[in-house]
Amino acid sequence: MTIRIRDVAKIAGVSPTTVSRFVNDQIRLPEATRRRIRLAIELTGYRPNLHARRLSTGRSDSIGLVIPDIANPFFARLAAAVEDEADARRLELSLFVTLNRPGRERAYIEALARNQVDGLIFATNHAEHDLLRAQQVAPGRMVLVDEDVPGLPAPRVFCDNYGGGLLAGRHLAALGHRRVAYLGAGPELMSGRLRLAGLRAGLAEGAHVVEALCSYTREGGAAAASRLAARETGVTAIFAAADEVAIGVLQVLRERGLRVPDDFSLVGFDDVEPLHLFDPPITAVRQPIDAIGRHAVDLLAAPEDGPERQGEMVLPVELVERASCAPVT
Amino acid sequence: MTIRIRDVAKIAGVSPTTVSRFVNDQIRLPEATRRRIRLAIELTGYRPNLHARRLSTGRSDSIGLVIPDIANPFFARLAAAVEDEADARRLELSLFVTLNRPGRERAYIEALARNQVDGLIFATNHAEHDLLRAQQVAPGRMVLVDEDVPGLPAPRVFCDNYGGGLLAGRHLAALGHRRVAYLGAGPELMSGRLRLAGLRAGLAEGAHVVEALCSYTREGGAAAASRLAARETGVTAIFAAADEVAIGVLQVLRERGLRVPDDFSLVGFDDVEPLHLFDPPITAVRQPIDAIGRHAVDLLAAPEDGPERQGEMVLPVELVERASCAPVT
């Protein structure tokens, strides 16, 4: 007992075509007819069947957001931005969580290929990119955010990773730090490569950086911090290349009775956690997450082959100074 | 130049029906036939068209999660749990964010009515429920979580709000607090009503609670704390009925040079933020967020009219003691 478009048409005394055009707002009708159709719709409680429309048009007016983990505040914020922009464009948003599993990443690209969604905003946090590169992705239907997948033909929206590292490095250098630890992703990830390079560039000539590579998670940060503590490195400051890493570091430091900034200075990256309420408030590089999300949706919704479909968009970061960095004594 | 099921069928020398059944895994075929079909699919790169399937079956194998705000860590965690369980059941997840706007809430219920999704997991944080009650919701297609909508015919999954308040109240009572502030939603919301009632019940006979009602947001918490500070209440402890509220409180307290727990004891609710790293580490009632999410999906996926389709599920909470509460001096 579903109401079909032809039921409405019959009642309104017009053809299904006319009702369809009316509903989709692509026809100008005499007021009398408008009223009759409107009435018929009201009367029957007619609701267009989305699946039928989608089959017919081949579009779904929906996009997918592919991220490693929605419980991670960084991606949650990104999702909020994407959702808001998508909603403004009347696009439905599907949430695709990968947990960094290649199988899931492939499945979601597959979903795109099946037209389950019209486009994909894709963020990945792991280095096994061969799987992705092998996939055929229709042009204009995918945009990469946060992290690069070399060779994948899609526009990109990143923050200024190098600039962020640079800001952190200079800040630490100004405080006199000459041995600093880098905790974050390795060079196989663009973000790791760039943040580290920026850090190096920002530090004083001849300064030394100790690398303790880890994933951008609390566990990763904690493990890296433990490894670091086990060695005699002479490090006086720590650059955690993600807030989650900083949290892991903080946990380990606290367990060992080490204090920030007295024993180590610390700077984070992302600035999405309530870092200002921590003990101590944490200095961090702030990512323009909202802008990243908005631009990504923009690119997906932009007219095919527009000029902005190409290339890479790099958004500026800023350093938010708080109380976790002190001059070296 | 899309590959249709009949192309595959032709190549494999069978009927479309057979291919359909094969693809949907609802037929046992001679190995030879299996191979021919598999080969044809491989050869053509055939991908079933989801929209066609959905139109044909009337199902979409997708559910929607309706929440106020995905950037709120509580809902982000809930989303993670829901996503995980949905994925395990091969259900697609649409993210519907309302920002507590009644218009959006209605739109998403509408999406359900249109079969855009098969079911809805619905969380709302505001009191204007008339709009919702007015909507017709097909039975078994919606489950309420986190907050109640009186009169809406759907199963419910909540945490033990009363029990949480009780735990907080007893804890504070044991420390000798006799004047405590409640910061959170008012009685129009089930959570507010129950958490407050629990708190009252947990406190000592004759203890006094000062209500400073506010939304479950940082801003709400900050505003309520400011109002509270402006009055001479003699309060020695604060029960923030959500982590976000506690964060707002902490901000205001810090600005005014007030200290926790020296000047005020503080207990939060949810325990989803990294409260253990705050200054000081915050005591809080912990919600079983993952369980809530899983059960919600369960209920949606459960066979129609199963026994568990009815009624209300209340999941236990626990008190996580940290350093934000001190005995009253």
Place this chain on the structure above:
DNA sequence: TTGAAAGCGCTAACAG
């Protein structure tokens, strides 16, 4: 300006 008719690609009765 309006409508008839032909799909969109798949599934599921029903018949063989």
Place this chain on the structure above:
DNA sequence: CTGTTAGCGCTTTCAA
């Protein structure tokens, strides 16, 4: 066990 046939409900070309 396999295939034929008739839709699912909408959009859209094309003709009137």
